Amino acid sequence: MVEIERHDYDVVVIGAGGAGLRAAIETRSQGLRTAVVCKSLFGKAHTVMAEGGIAASMGNVNSRDNWQVHFRDTMRGGKFLNNWRMAELHAKEAPDRVWELETYGALFDRTEDGRISQRNFGGHEYPRLAHVGDRTGLELIRTLQQKIVSLQQEDKAEFGDYEARLKVFQECTVTELLKESGRIAGAFGYWRESGRFVQFRAPAVVLATGGIGKSFKVTSNSWEYTGDGHALALRAGASLINMEFVQFHPTGMVWPPSVKGILVTESVRGDGGVLRNSEGSRFMFDYIPEVFKDNYADSEEEADRWYGDPDSNRRPPELLPRDEVARAINSEVKEGRGSEHGGVFLDVSSRLSAEEITRRLPSMHHQFKELADVDITAEPMEVGPTCHYVMGGVEVEPDTAQSRVPGLFAAGEVAGGMHGSNRLGGNSLSDLLVFGRRAGLGATKYLEGLESRPAVRESEVDDAAQRAQIPFEPGDGAENPYGLHSELQQVMNDLVGIIRKGEEMQTALEKLRELKRRAKNLAVEGNRQFNPGWHLALDLSNMLLVSECVAAAAVLRTESRGGHTRDDHPGMDPRWRGVVLSCSLFDGGVEVTEQRQPPMRDDLLSLFKVEELRKYFPEDELP
Structure with a gap:
């Protein structure tokens, strides 16, 4: 028999990025004993790589912004395959989650009158992204990490135990979810350093494991993104939705080969960067889809005027949703108008002074100088599409973030539905906060309704250990x-x-x-x-x-x-209007089935023009 370390908790949160930490803060605040299990070191989750900002309709830069506009932009970006209830909750609650971060100690960039500053981003009608230069994800993780530590200090003062109700287990990988009578009963894994096995006994598990990018050769994702949560959920009996929708961020580094795929933040375009092909043409004007014609400038003169008049709704085409920009770059390269190394040129030096670039985009300036010997204050960057984000994930109930497996919850990139077929930039960080909190609340409510805690047979734990040693x-x-x-x-x-x-x-x-x-x-x-x-x-x-x-x-x-x-x-x-694809395990293989989205409420439908809705909804669902 293999020796197995054991721990008992009310909730196990797998993943210590933005969603996982916010879920853990919530369950601990509700009085639940919570374990956070992370694959890497605490504070090193992939969330730190998010650069542009947190999308929230606070209206600090343009007072016309509100949750309805944010909801509308999100649905349009996802081509109306979003779970509309998730998009509604996200748009309504994102401002509170950002203000909450500030109470935790986050230091956002400010407007001249002292409010949290907000910048433009692709697909968003108004400046909406709260930011910390181009290092917003780092500030988010730093802030949540410090909140975790402060809660542990409270426990020490109250119980004399630094980790009484909240403990972080770092460099630990979960290989299986454990169940009893169809309900979650905990998780099994191993310590990466020693290889020793560990069992977490808990009636609720929150998956917050991020994405799947390491399945692709060119990706902006970290080494952790191996689809662990997606696979754990599938094997436990949950379903995945929208898995065909993989976002290729339009701007990753393309040279030298050692850094190919590393992200070039959308903030560069939000702050005025323009895309040009090898002929010097600003080609994005040729790729504005008909549905966006009213909202995007069709000439350089009009686009340049917009930077001085942010109240205008005719944005530069570089700020189209990411899928549109990525396809345009791909087309230019395919037709022979790409850069020397197979990308296109992104130029911000013609718009901003060197001082402004180093102030607004310090990480980008450092990244290109150190890794590619390119000074972005004086020359353009070579960029191209890189696998960045998966819109698909665990199918969850919007209000509670619970999967169809009792006791299993999911939040962040591992959860599906919120972003439909395409995520808008900045929506990921607010998604983490909104649904991380909701997953924590959902787990709390689930535990309140439990009459008894499920227990796993010892033989099942031994079997999990044996399976892990097969290699x-x-x-x-x-x-x-x-x-x-x-x-x-x-x-x-x-x-x-x-x-x-x-x-x-x-x-x-x-x-x-x-x-x-x-x-x-x-x-x-x-x-x-x-x-x-x-x-x-x-x-x-x-x-x-x-x-x-x-x-x-x-x-x-x-x-x-x-x-x-x-x-x-x-x-x-x-034929595919309102239809999503659901993946589940059947007879050892993947089974894919069609399912129709629930009809959207009339008050939300009224935010759109009927002509627009006809492109995305069956006739019987139109107002």
Whole structure:
């Protein structure tokens, strides 16, 4: 029998990014004993890489902004496949979550009259992103981390125990969720340094594990983003929705190769940066979709005038939603008008002075100077699309963030529905805060209704430990996890990337299933003590499962919408109006089914013109 360390809590939060920490703050504030389990070091979650800001309709820069406009922008950005209730809650509650952060100690940039400053971002009608230079995610994590520490200090003063009701377990990976009679009963994992196994006994689990980007070759995502939460939820019996929608951020670094994919914040364009091709043309004017014609400038003169008149609603086309900008860049490169290294040029030096650039965009200035020997105060950046965010995730109930598995909750990027087919920049950070809090409240209410705590049989815990050790006992035809991971990334990049074709994705599915078969023979050497090869072998099972969901859903959706672009089905198809795809596990494989979105309330429908709604809704759902 393998030795297993055990801990008892009311709630286990898996992930210590913005969503996980906000959920933990909420459950601890409700009096619940809470464990936060994070894969990396506390304070190093991928949220720190978010640069542009937190979208919230506070109206500090333009008083005409309000939650209804934010809701409308979010629905338009997601091409109306958003869960409208999630989008409504998000738009209504985001300002309170930002002001709350300020009470925790966050230091936002200010307007001249002392209010929290807000900047422009793609897809947002008004300046809406509360920011801290271009390091907003770092400030968000720093603030929530300090709040966690302050709550632990309160516990020390009250109980004489620094971690009485809230403890962080860092460098710990969860490999399985444990259940009893269909209900969550805890989680099983291991310490990354020692390889020792650990069981967390708890009747509620909040998934806050982020995204899936490490399944792709070119990505802005950190090493942690291996789809752990998505896969854990699937195996526990939850469903995933909208997995075909993967956002390729339009501007990642393209040179040198060692930094390809590293994010170039949308703040550069929000603060006046323009995109040009190798011929010097500001090409985005050629890619404004018909539905956005009224809101975006169609000439350089009009676009330049907008910077001096932010009350104008004719924004520069560089501020179109991310999916539109990414496809435009991809088209320019494909047609031979790209930069030397396969991207386009992003220039902010012609708009802002060197002093303003270093003040507003300090991280970008440092990043390009140190990594690419480019001074963005004097020369343009080379940028191109990079896998950035998955709109799909665990299907949850909007108000409580609970999945269809009793006791299992999800918030942040691992949860699906909020962003529809395409996320607007800045909505991710407010999403973390709004639904992190709601997941914490949902878990609290769930526990209040429990008559007894579920308990897992000892044999199931032993089985979880045995499954985790399989890579140390390979059979014939041993496979190297690093080689298999590289093959997976190449398949997803080449066949399920920014532009897709049905035939190629069918090939991808065949390759993915073959990789899944080979992954049963993954082999690692040595023992469990700090063994990166073993870590990757376990992560690969998650990446392969989630990649199959992405490809399987993408094959079925025979249209182009948001983050899903089909070369063989280039337009939106009326048949797919209001239809989302749901992935679940069935008989050992991924099953994809169609389901219709719940009808939107009339008061929310009235925020849009009927002509616009006709493009996205079935006739029987129109007012």
